[in-house]
Amino acid sequence: MSGACASDGVSVNARPRSRLHVPILSAVVFVLLAALWAALGRIGWRLPQLPVPLLGQHGALMISGFLGTLVSLERAVALQKRWAYAVPILSALGSIALFSGLPGEIGRGLITLAALGLVIVFFFIYRLRSTIDIGTMAVGAMMWLVGNALWLSGQPAYHAAGWWAGFLILTIAGERLELSRVLVLNQRSRDFFKIALGAFSIGLLVSLIIFDVGVRIGGAGLILFGAWLLRFDVARRTIRKDGLTRFIAACLLPGYVWLMIGGTLWLIVGGTSTNGFLYDAMYHALFLGFVFSMIFGHAPIILPSVMPIDVEYRPRFYLHLALLQLSLVLRVAADLFAAQPVRQWAGLLNVLAILFFLFNMARSVRRRPAA
Numbered sequence: 001m002s003g004a005c006a007s008d009g010v011s012v013n014a015r016p017r018s019r020l021h022v023p024i025l026s027a028v029v030f031v032l033l034a035a036l037w038a039a040l041g042r043i044g045w046r047l048p049q050l051p052v053p054l055l056g057q058h059g060a061l062m063i064s065g066f067l068g069t070l071v072s073l074e075r076a077v078a079l080q081k082r083w084a085y086a087v088p089i090l091s092a093l094g095s096i097a098l099f100s101g102l103p104g105e106i107g108r109g110l111i112t113l114a115a116l117g118l119v120i121v122f123f124f125i126y127r128l129r130s131t132i133d134i135g136t137m138a139v140g141a142m143m144w145l146v147g148n149a150l151w152l153s154g155q156p157a158y159h160a161a162g163w164w165a166g167f168l169i170l171t172i173a174g175e176r177l178e179l180s181r182v183l184v185l186n187q188r189s190r191d192f193f194k195i196a197l198g199a200f201s202i203g204l205l206v207s208l209i210i211f212d213v214g215v216r217i218g219g220a221g222l223i224l225f226g227a228w229l230l231r232f233d234v235a236r237r238t239i240r241k242d243g244l245t246r247f248i249a250a251c252l253l254p255g256y257v258w259l260m261i262g263g264t265l266w267l268i269v270g271g272t273s274t275n276g277f278l279y280d281a282m283y284h285a286l287f288l289g290f291v292f293s294m295i296f297g298h299a300p301i302i303l304p305s306v307m308p309i310d311v312e313y314r315p316r317f318y319l320h321l322a323l324l325q326l327s328l329v330l331r332v333a334a335d336l337f338a339a340q341p342v343r344q345w346a347g348l349l350n351v352l353a354i355l356f357f358l359f360n361m362a363r364s365v366r367r368r369p370a371a
């Protein structure tokens with residue numbers, strides 16, 4: 001989700017060449033809206049009955065349908081090979097299949113195939129550029145594959161959720177590394193990063209055998225990741241600049257804090273909560289606090305890398321950021337105090353923050369003139 005570039009055939013700043021990005025991105029937005037609708041139902045809002053089974057698919061639609069498709073599209077653009085576009089297409093089709101009334105195995109199977117495809121795409125990217133950032137994102141893709149394989153094999157969603165979180169967290173951490181000009185990368189910071197990655201990965205592996213212990217070890221890894229990003233990312237310095245640079249830093253810094261909060265919850269709660277309030281806080285501190293803060297910050301750079309558009313920075317971007325942060329504080333507090341009505345309203349505000357973000361992006365988009 002970055003805009004850096006490389007001179008080795010893997011251009012992360014590649015301009016989109018394929019006509020496929022328009023239908024794929026349309027499917028991404030459609031699936032995101034379906035996931036948000038399901039989120040409102042899951043958090044307790046009574047919504048009009050739909051003829052399709054949506055509620056149970058909320059997590060999978062968010063992780064794979066929305067973000068998995070987006071990450072795969074971005075990597076297909078970077079690799080500049082037509083076959084690589086099969087990956088986002090598979091994950092978008094699989095996600096739509098999930099709520100189209102077809103047998104669940106079809107959607108799950110297509111999405112698992114997409115994750116396998118992303119691992120293969122990373123294999124080719126890594127052969128062209130064997131760096132720590134690509135390696136980290138490749139491990140993230142493997143985590144998506146393991147999470148989806150667990151889910152395909154009929155394991156409950158909470159067994160897959162940690163692996164899915166790993167996919168998103170490692171993809172983002174790798175992309176921050178990819179923008180190595182924004183990170184102070186000395187040997188110490190690399191070692192710190194490897195320890196965080198090791199602790200988190202070991203935690204997930206242990207969770208396959210002793211779920212509770214593994215989640216707690218994974219939590220320690222997440223705290224280290226957050227501390228690493230807070231310590232070594234230049235966001236602490238760029239927050240003093242202005243315009244888009246400052247806005248991005250204003251998204252990243254609270255995102256890193258949410259990563260540490262999520263990690264702390266994993267460490268304390270472990271595998272003892274597999275649904276309900278604490279489970280909600282453990283995962284949404286990561287998914288909304290970390291992942292969506294990163295998306296808000298990076299969207300003005302990512303969108304032009306996958307579409308022929310430019311995004312003009314506007315100070316009103318701070319409004320959707322503030323709404324997300326405040327509503328998430330409210331939601332996590334409501335989770336900790338088991339206050340369902342407050343959690344329900346906070347969830348609605350979370351959804352509004354995301355819709356407001358989409359609206360603000362759409363208003364700031366300009367078609368890039370043909371070269």
Ligand code: HEM
Nearest residue numbers: 039040042043058059062157161275276280287347350351
């Ligand atoms: C936008 C507001 C959101 C709301 C209102 C919401 C609501 C919920 C609720 C109520 C649950 C069930 C928790 C429980 O057992 O009580 C849940 C689970 C989950 N959510 Fe969200 N969520 C939101 C955003 C997200 C985002 C952005 C992601 C991922 C990027 C995400 C991924 C998941 C996952 C993976 C699960 C667990 C799997 C499952 O049970 O389906 N959610 N969400």
